[in-house]
Amino acid sequence: MSNHRRTAPIYLQLARKIQDRIDSGDLPAGSRLPSEPELCAEFDVNRLTIRQAVAELERAASVEIRRGVGTFVRVPIARVSIAVDPRSQRFDLGSLTTAVPRGTAADAGDVADGGERITAVTPAPGTPADVGAAGHLRCDPAELSRLESVIVIGAEPWGVSSYWLKSSLLPEELSAPGRVDNVVRVLAQSAGIVLEYDWRAFSAIGADIGDADLLGVPAGTPLLVREGVSCTPDGEPVLFVRRRINGERARFVLNFRPDGEG
Structure with a gap:
């Protein structure tokens, strides 16, 4: 892992781990991300960190946040x-x-x-x-x-x-x-x-x-x-x-x- 990744803020490191799962197919398009409590328990971080990571993924168009429903992996954009x-x-x-x-x-x-x-x-x-x-x-x-x-x-x-x-x-x-x-x-x-x-x-x-x-x-x-x-x-x-x-x-x-x- 590069030094940049090691020293990046925790929420960015978490966002990259989730992105890796999306890229590998472990979280396929249309699938729902684990809930905030589940992600907090898995990565041993607080809810604010989870929300920052998910916001970063949303900004990158990797996930879609559906208020009151959950966060879902987006279909890849056709380039x-x-x-x-x-x-x-x-x-x-x-x-x-x-x-x-x-x-x-x-x-x-x-x-x-x-x-x-x-x-x-x-x-x-x-x-x-x-x-x-x-x-x-x-x-x-x-x-x-x-x-x-x-x-x-x-x-x-x-x-x-x-x-x-x-x-x-x-x-x-x-x-x-x-x-x-x-x-x-x-x-x-x-x-x-x-x-x-x-x-x-x-x-x-x-x-x-x-x-x-x-x-x-x-x-x-x-x-x-x-x-x-x-x-x-x-x-x-x-x-x-x-x-x-x-x-x-x-x-x-x-x-x-x-x-x-x-």
Whole structure:
């Protein structure tokens, strides 16, 4: 055991011992942790230490505290890697096509198997975000519609997206809240166009109240942001998207050498 582990506070040492049991499968997902009195007796510590250890595990998303019921091991969070090869990945087929694994849980509301749920479709109201999108799409904000969606993997929301496009291009399938398999593909197929990446930018923010509510996370939770313009093959901008993803559930990978190179 490292010196750090030997000198760590008692509650952290206890949290790591419980985490080891979770990792080994001794405490499988969905199982209930022993009660506070049982843990106090087993580890010869007081209730405050137990509560500090459990709070640490909850902060790490390893357990879920159900008030009045007990503490349960959480199902492992699905972490999605979105690989981008800037020399070969040109066509925008929608991130869900290959990046998001298909879910199997039935308890996903009206979204399952990696689809999207459109939550709102409105004319762009002229906020700074709408004005910024209009600048990227080289048009007046009054020409745009804004579409909001939630992406779900299994039973948990994975990300929220805001899409801007000219209202004249908005297909009927995307004109009202409801489930769709993939917003980008529906748009491309309905308009009869091929969409290509023009540019993408990456950043990180803390979840605001709206995004936090949709993602089921506390306000301020780190979110990965992926935004940019998709265009036609001749460079005409068609779509601006701003996607916010739970920072615990995804990572972006840029591969600068094609497969086969050392």
